[in-house]
Amino acid sequence: MHGLMMDMPLLISSLIKHAAQYHGDTEIVTRTVEGPIHRYTYAEAHSRARRLANALKGLGVQQGDRIGTLAWNTHRHYEVYFAVSGMGAVCHTINPRLFHDQLTYIINHARDVYLFVDATLVPLVEQLADEIREVRGVVVLTDEAHMPKSDVLPRLICYESLLDEQRDDFDWPLLDENTASSLCYTSGTTGNPKGVLYSHRSNVLHTFGAALPDSLNLSARDVVMPVVPMFHANAWGMPYVTTMTGAKQVLPGPQLDPASLHELIESEGVTFSAAVPTVWLMLLSWLNETGNRVDSMKSVVIGGSACPRAMMETFGEKYGVNVRHAWGMTEMSPLGTMNTPLLRHANLSKKEYYDLCENQGRPIFGVEMKITDDEGRELPRDGKAFGDLRVRGLWVAKSYLGGAGSSAFDEDGWFSTGDVATLDANGYMRITDRSKDVIKSGGEWISSIDLENLAVGHPGVAEAAVIGVKHPKWDERPLLLIVRRKDSKLDKAEILTYLQDKVARWWMPDDVVFVDELPHTATGKLLKTKLREDFADYVLPTA
Ligand code: ADP
Numbered sequence: 001m002h003g004l005m006m007d008m009p010l011l012i013s014s015l016i017k018h019a020a021q022y023h024g025d026t027e028i029v030t031r032t033v034e035g036p037i038h039r040y041t042y043a044e045a046h047s048r049a050r051r052l053a054n055a056l057k058g059l060g061v062q063q064g065d066r067i068g069t070l071a072w073n074t075h076r077h078y079e080v081y082f083a084v085s086g087m088g089a090v091c092h093t094i095n096p097r098l099f100h101d102q103l104t105y106i107i108n109h110a111r112d113v114y115l116f117v118d119a120t121l122v123p124l125v126e127q128l129a130d131e132i133r134e135v136r137g138v139v140v141l142t143d144e145a146h147m148p149k150s151d152v153l154p155r156l157i158c159y160e161s162l163l164d165e166q167r168d169d170f171d172w173p174l175l176d177e178n179t180a181s182s183l184c185y186t187s188g189t190t191g192n193p194k195g196v197l198y199s200h201r202s203n204v205l206h207t208f209g210a211a212l213p214d215s216l217n218l219s220a221r222d223v224v225m226p227v228v229p230m231f232h233a234n235a236w237g238m239p240y241v242t243t244m245t246g247a248k249q250v251l252p253g254p255q256l257d258p259a260s261l262h263e264l265i266e267s268e269g270v271t272f273s274a275a276v277p278t279v280w281l282m283l284l285s286w287l288n289e290t291g292n293r294v295d296s297m298k299s300v301v302i303g304g305s306a307c308p309r310a311m312m313e314t315f316g317e318k319y320g321v322n323v324r325h326a327w328g329m330t331e332m333s334p335l336g337t338m339n340t341p342l343l344r345h346a347n348l349s350k351k352e353y354y355d356l357c358e359n360q361g362r363p364i365f366g367v368e369m370k371i372t373d374d375e376g377r378e379l380p381r382d383g384k385a386f387g388d389l390r391v392r393g394l395w396v397a398k399s400y401l402g403g404a405g406s407s408a409f410d411e412d413g414w415f416s417t418g419d420v421a422t423l424d425a426n427g428y429m430r431i432t433d434r435s436k437d438v439i440k441s442g443g444e445w446i447s448s449i450d451l452e453n454l455a456v457g458h459p460g461v462a463e464a465a466v467i468g469v470k471h472p473k474w475d476e477r478p479l480l481l482i483v484r485r486k487d488s489k490l491d492k493a494e495i496l497t498y499l500q501d502k503v504a505r506w507w508m509p510d511d512v513v514f515v516d517e518l519p520h521t522a523t524g525k526l527l528k529t530k531l532r533e534d535f536a537d538y539v540l541p542t543a
Helices: 010-020 042-058 075-087 098-112 120-131 160-164 200-211 233-245 258-268 279-292 310-317 350-357 449-457 493-501 528-534
Strands: 027-031 036-040 066-070 090-093 112-117 137-140 154-158 182-186 195-199 222-228 248-251 272-275 299-302 320-330 334-338 366-374 385-395 413-423 429-434 440-441 445-447 463-472 473-482 511-514
Touching: 010 042, 027 075, 036 042, 036 299, 042 075, 042 090, 042 160, 042 248, 066 075, 066 098, 066 258, 066 449, 075 090, 075 182, 075 233, 075 248, 090 112, 098 120, 098 182, 098 195, 112 528, 120 137, 120 440, 137 160, 154 463, 182 200, 182 233, 182 440, 195 200, 200 334, 200 473, 233 272, 233 320, 258 279, 272 310, 279 299, 279 310, 299 310, 299 440, 310 320, 310 350, 310 449, 334 366, 350 445, 366 440, 385 511, 440 463, 449 473, 449 493, 463 528
Parallel strands: 027 248, 066 090, 066 112, 090 182, 112 137, 137 154, 222 248, 222 272, 272 299, 299 320, 440 473, 473 511
Antiparallel strands: 027 036, 182 195, 320 334, 366 385, 385 413, 413 429, 440 445, 463 473
């Protein structure tokens, strides 16, 4: 027997329609790529998204066509998100920091028919021009006054002129909710990038899940600044969540330096933001140097890589900003877990509270998780056993575009995340490593992430990485690589003494190397494959 409720599809267009109607005068503020601050409202954004949808039709874009974007967080990129998905095409966000070969691979694999590109990124597309043959034209996200010239790209279209020609009478089609809405490739630190193809249904369900009080906790009373780029796993869902809740948005454009971010936080009264630890590391050290504060900020979500404890303590104790440690993946739309305390944690001491914060958090409703051993057997949820983290849920991919990487999806419908984790009796998950990064010493596993987090707790350490290096007796032993803070004279003896009473003896790094910088992926994560290559022949003093 079926229920007798209306069968309304879950559609991305319904989010912006609602915002325009019920939060029509709430602002979206952008630091544009051209420089000046732009402000308008949800009502105007909706009108322009509808004009863009008409323009896309005029360009011959059909439902199901992929439209690539190479763009920073701006109002124009936001309009592309809603217009492309809303009309039934697929919004394919591309990370401009990827290497040339990855960019051409992704654009060709996705078969993008148009690219929407910030003016400053046109030279990047020019370099790809010969290799991206299915792209029919490049729309530059700017006005006539700022249009670049190009001898290489035959069809360069001005975004503002494209919109000027259109009316805003577009009616969003009533699509099947399982229609593909957007596409994002994983960065592919091993092998080719893999495409994750989201649907309207998965995105809207993720938006509900992400908005919950124990997730991002956003409302119409918030001022939200997504620093995590819109090309990185849909800016962790924030364009959709802010729209569903009617929060004011502050889009920082390409300028992500601490002074520029701080200026927006102060002038717009930002209450909430989200980004990877590297961004906050720079902001916190700038605040410390300049004596500035971020008094309007209530909370930040930090994820993408493990959030160092020292960062959560500084935010919490010095600036009164609540840090929510989050974990997710492109394959999970991306939110999987969020760290918030439970009722039973009301009376924790400060130390106990920050101990808890170091976990990656508990699953949001809609996501299930378990840990397994090498044979796929489930391991206990005791906070001690660690194994491969597997997930399934309402917004988790069931395969990659084109069927690549199928071994990550098992026949029981679970996805292997490639992360190694513990789960405890209260449901808190803790990442101990990427499965490729875990250090195997004498058959036991050492968590490189735990060691890195401890090392960055030393005031002289700006950034740290730990990798396993060959050892004749133990197979692998940890090597600690450190980028010193400006003016720090930290040496090996001092950092090892600092770590001594914080880790088990057999976890202590066998050596410490000071480096000027560490390699990162296009999404700002430590590029450990490169470090392992660079230190492949490194001889430890203990070897
Ligand atoms: P990429 O394209 O860089 O792989 P993802 O955002 O999809 O981008 O990366 C997901 C991976 O990032 C996770 O599988 C995990 O290894 C890591 N990660 C994300 N959040 C955290 C976190 N809070 N702590 C530790 N690792 C994290």
